[in-house]
Amino acid sequence: MSIFQLLNGLTFAALLFVVASGFTLIFGLLRIVNLAHGALYLFGGYIGYAIALKTGSFVLGGIGAMAAIAAIGFVLDQGLLHFVRGHELRQVLLTLGFAFVLNDLALVIWGGDSFTVPIPQMLRGGLRVFGVFYPTYRLFVLVTGIVVFAALWLLLNHTRLGALIRAGVDDAEMVEASGVNIRRVFLVTFLLGSALAGLGGLMGGAFLSLYPSADAEILVFSLAVVIIGGRGSLVGVGVGSLLVGLLNTLGQVMFPELAYFVIFGPMAVLLAFRPLGLFGRAA
Amino acid sequence: MTMPRTPKPSRLAGMNGRAALIAATIGVAAAALPLVLSNYQVGLATEVLIFGILAMSIDILAGFAGRTSLGHGAIFGVSTYVVVYATAHAGVPPAAAFAAGVLAATLVAAIFGLLAVRTSGVYFLLLTLALGMIVWGICLRWTQVTGGENGMRGDVRPALLLTNTAFYWAVLAGAAVVTFAMWRFVRSPFGLTLRGIRDSESRMRSLGYNVPLHLFIGFTVSAFFAGVAGAMYAMFNNFVSPSTVALAQSVEGVLMMIAGGVGTLFGAFVGAAAIIALENVVSAYTERWQMVLGITFILIMIFAPEGIIGKLRAILTRKVR
Numbered sequence: 373m374s375i376f377q378l379l380n381g382l383t384f385a386a387l388l389f390v391v392a393s394g395f396t397l398i399f400g401l402l403r404i405v406n407l408a409h410g411a412l413y414l415f416g417g418y419i420g421y422a423i424a425l426k427t428g429s430f431v432l433g434g435i436g437a438m439a440a441i442a443a444i445g446f447v448l449d450q451g452l453l454h455f456v457r458g459h460e461l462r463q464v465l466l467t468l469g470f471a472f473v474l475n476d477l478a479l480v481i482w483g484g485d486s487f488t489v490p491i492p493q494m495l496r497g498g499l500r501v502f503g504v505f506y507p508t509y510r511l512f513v514l515v516t517g518i519v520v521f522a523a524l525w526l527l528l529n530h531t532r533l534g535a536l537i538r539a540g541v542d543d544a545e546m547v548e549a550s551g552v553n554i555r556r557v558f559l560v561t562f563l564l565g566s567a568l569a570g571l572g573g574l575m576g577g578a579f580l581s582l583y584p585s586a587d588a589e590i591l592v593f594s595l596a597v598v599i600i601g602g603r604g605s606l607v608g609v610g611v612g613s614l615l616v617g618l619l620n621t622l623g624q625v626m627f628p629e630l631a632y633f634v635i636f637g638p639m640a641v642l643l644a645f646r647p648l649g650l651f652g653r654a655a
Numbered sequence: 656m657t658m659p660r661t662p663k664p665s666r667l668a669g670m671n672g673r674a675a676l677i678a679a680t681i682g683v684a685a686a687a688l689p690l691v692l693s694n695y696q697v698g699l700a701t702e703v704l705i706f707g708i709l710a711m712s713i714d715i716l717a718g719f720a721g722r723t724s725l726g727h728g729a730i731f732g733v734s735t736y737v738v739v740y741a742t743a744h745a746g747v748p749p750a751a752a753f754a755a756g757v758l759a760a761t762l763v764a765a766i767f768g769l770l771a772v773r774t775s776g777v778y779f780l781l782l783t784l785a786l787g788m789i790v791w792g793i794c795l796r797w798t799q800v801t802g803g804e805n806g807m808r809g810d811v812r813p814a815l816l817l818t819n820t821a822f823y824w825a826v827l828a829g830a831a832v833v834t835f836a837m838w839r840f841v842r843s844p845f846g847l848t849l850r851g852i853r854d855s856e857s858r859m860r861s862l863g864y865n866v867p868l869h870l871f872i873g874f875t876v877s878a879f880f881a882g883v884a885g886a887m888y889a890m891f892n893n894f895v896s897p898s899t900v901a902l903a904q905s906v907e908g909v910l911m912m913i914a915g916g917v918g919t920l921f922g923a924f925v926g927a928a929a930i931i932a933l934e935n936v937v938s939a940y941t942e943r944w945q946m947v948l949g950i951t952f953i954l955i956m957i958f959a960p961e962g963i964i965g966k967l968r969a970i971l972t973r974k975v976r
Contacts (some may be wrong), residue, residue: 405777407784455957460777461723462956465913468725468906469952476946588902592788595781606766635783640770643782655786 375504376560377621383510385617386517386578391590392597393524393609394568400541401561402603403460408448408467409569410591411474416570417577417586418482423646424574430492437574438567444474445566449559471587479584486583489574513575517613520568536560541604552558593620596635600642603654611650661747672743685827687822697819698891701936703928704823704830705887709925710911711837713882717835717909718918719841720873721853722775726767726783728877728904729790732895734760734885736794736801739895743809753886761875763790768874775856776914787905811889826887833883838920840876873961887914910952916962923966944953 406412416437424433427432448470456462495509528534536557539547550553573582576590596616599606616635623634642650689697709731717723738756741747749753767786774782794801800808816822841848848869851859860866889895899902907930915926930951937947959966 395902401666403777405781424926452953452957456960459960461780462960464777465723466953466956469949469956472903472949472952473946474949476943478948479945482944553740588788589792592785592792592800595785595788599778599781599785628796630793630797632789636789641784643773647778 375502376506377625378618379501379504379506379510379514381618381621382614383514383517383617384580384621385613386450386514387431387572387580387615388590388593388597388617389517389609390520390568390574390575392594392601392613393520393606394565394572395594396598396601396604396606396609397537397561397568399563399598399623401537402545402558403463404467404562405460405464405572406448406565407464407591408465408471408474409565409594410587410589411471411478412441412444412566412569413573414582414584414587415444415474415478416571416573417489417582418478418487420570420574421487421577421582423490427580428573430490430495430578432574433489434571437570437571441482441570441573442567443565445563446559455631471591475584482582484584486581488579488581489577493576507579510579512581513642516575518572521606521610528606531562533557592632593635596639598649599639600649602646602649604626605649605651608649657680668869680825682799682831686824689823694819697823699931701819701823701826701891703924703931704826704882705891706908706911706931707924707927708830708833708884708887709881709908709918710927712836712877712884713908713912714915714917714920714923715837715880716842716873716879717912718920719846719853720849720870722771722779722870722874723781723865723909724771724877725780725902725905725909726771726787726790727881727908728902728906729900730760730764730767731881731885731888732794732837732900732904733763733790734882735889735892735895735899736807738886738889739807739809739811740800741894742811743807746791749811749813749890753890753931756889757879757882761879764878764881765871767874768871768878771874772870784792784902784905787900788902791900791902794900804897806899808894811893813890816890822891827890829883829887832846833880834921837880841920845869845872860967903948906952907948910948910955913955914963916964919964921963922962924962928961929963940948 391413395406398404398406398409413467419440420433420437423436424430426637427433448467452466452470453463456466460511491509495512497508498505499508500506500509501511526534528538536554540557542552544554547557572590577588580586593616595607597612599612600615601610601612614640619635619638623630623632627634646652688700692700709727713724713727734756736750736756736760741752742749743757763952767783770786771782795803797803813824815823841849848859848864851864852866852869856866874943888899911926912923912928913921913926914929933947933951934944937944941947955962961969
């Protein structure tokens with residue numbers, strides 16, 4: 373694999389990390405497998421695209437996408453999931469129904485064409501890194517991924533909210549019994565996770581472009597990341613993203629038509645030995 | 656439900672007299688349907704039967720082993736792809752293509768099963784979903800073989816069954832055999848073991864049952880039936896495209912199964928009929944079937960997770976009291 377392909381893999385992994393970290397936060401704490409996460413990603417991309425086009429500002433697009441997707445997440449969590457609390461399977465299937473609605477809604481609003489979020493002037497062109505000329509924007513995605521990782525790590529390990537989230541992942545009932553309003557922690561986590569999907573949508577929309585089945589594609593990658601990394605573990609998502617991102621690039625280089633298969637192999641081997649993923653712990 | 660059950664001495668393969676009578680009546684009524692339905696409606700009825708089989712195959716796992724699969728649409732679709740490819744591009748006769756399709760689906764599912772039996776609950780759902788998506792991704796990208804986004808067309812249906820009515824009867828006969836087989840399967844000692852695993856995996860393990868092996872066999876058998884449905888669908892449609900293996904296919908199957916009632920087996924046909932009828936009514940007014948499907952899913956999850964039949968039964972018993 374050349375340096376160029378390695379960087380492709382790393383930047384894709386960074387995008388996957390942003391999307392999948394939101395997924396695993398919600399999965400780890402609320403025990404909700406949000407299958408609408410891919411649809412939230414796509415919706416975030418479209419909204420970010422619309423705002424970025426109108427205002428001409430990529431940053432505003434990002435903020436708008438995160439806010440809008442957090443709002444949609446709020447509706448999903450408080451308006452719908454509220455009715456099926458505690459029923460794992462019903463929750464999953466409900467989010468799946470919600471994904472279908474969102475996806476179709478996106479088709480109504482933006483149609484079936486593919487869009488690419490405009491890259492700001494500053495990030496256009498390329499840079500010379502490790503002896504190859506590489507698109508600046510993709511390097512920016514890589515940096516953003518690292519920044520998000522650092523921010524989440526700080527949030528989880530060095531703030532009160534983070535401590536509550538970590539405690540909630542281990543034993544939500546105990547946290548509640550010690551007088552914490554765990555419902556509010558749940559809600560904040562859900563909104564944060566959704567916002568990360570929205571951010572991912574905007575970032576991915578600028579180099580993978582946005583089209584009607586993009587939600588399913590990013591969802592299957594996120595699932596692979598979480599299955600490999602394990603539920604609710606930030607480090608797990610990081611390692612999972614790197615593995616899936618690099619393997620996917622390797623697959624695309626070596627067997628372009630069967631790239632999906634290349635992420636499936638390691639997932640299979642891993643599951644045979646660690647059914648809960650690399651960093652997963654039994655609930 | 657407290658109905659006095661009098662076991663009849665005349666038993667036909669474990670089926671008591673009354674049940675046999677009901678089954679025969681339904682069978683005759685279903686066989687007579689083409690006499691009163693239009694050609695188009697006969698097509699719909701055929702579709703109900705095919706998807707009923709798919710939903711039943713999902714119910715074998717969901718209702719009797721406690722594992723809801725979101726990958727059965729893909730297994731179904733593998734069979735459809737193989738049947739269309741074999742007849743249209745490899746010149747295989749329909750009957751052999753049908754067998755090849757079912758075999759391929761079963762083999763793919765055996766590989767899936769090896770992985771899936773290690774998981775339960777939500778993880779099972781996630782894993783089957785991811786595996787199904789991989790099938791979809793391959794069908795979409797492997798353009799030389801699958802025709803990519805455009806799919807493949809082929810005259811799959813044997814000459815004998817060219818009319819809608821003849822094909823309907825053939826599918827009905829097939830569905831009857833398959834339904835009986837599944838019913839026997841879930842009532843067999845093996846099926847009871849699966850139920851035991853659903854209720855308490857650790858207890859079954861400590862009783863000395865090989866839990867993963869039972870789940871693996873259960874998964875493969877269930878997939879075999881999904882493959883049969885997929886092969887029938889190939890002959891019904893004479894066309895296959897990635898949407899046949901897409902997540903929506905698995906989701907529709909699961910929705911039909913849930914609408915009919917998890918663990919009721921035959922409810923699958925009721926669920927299939929309800930969803931297909933809804934699809935047709937909705938399609939007459941709007942192109943937004945996906946959205947309606949999603950909303951239906953959300954509503955059923957919130958208000959009637961026990962299925963339409965279960966809900967009606969609950970309402971009726973409440974009234975009686």
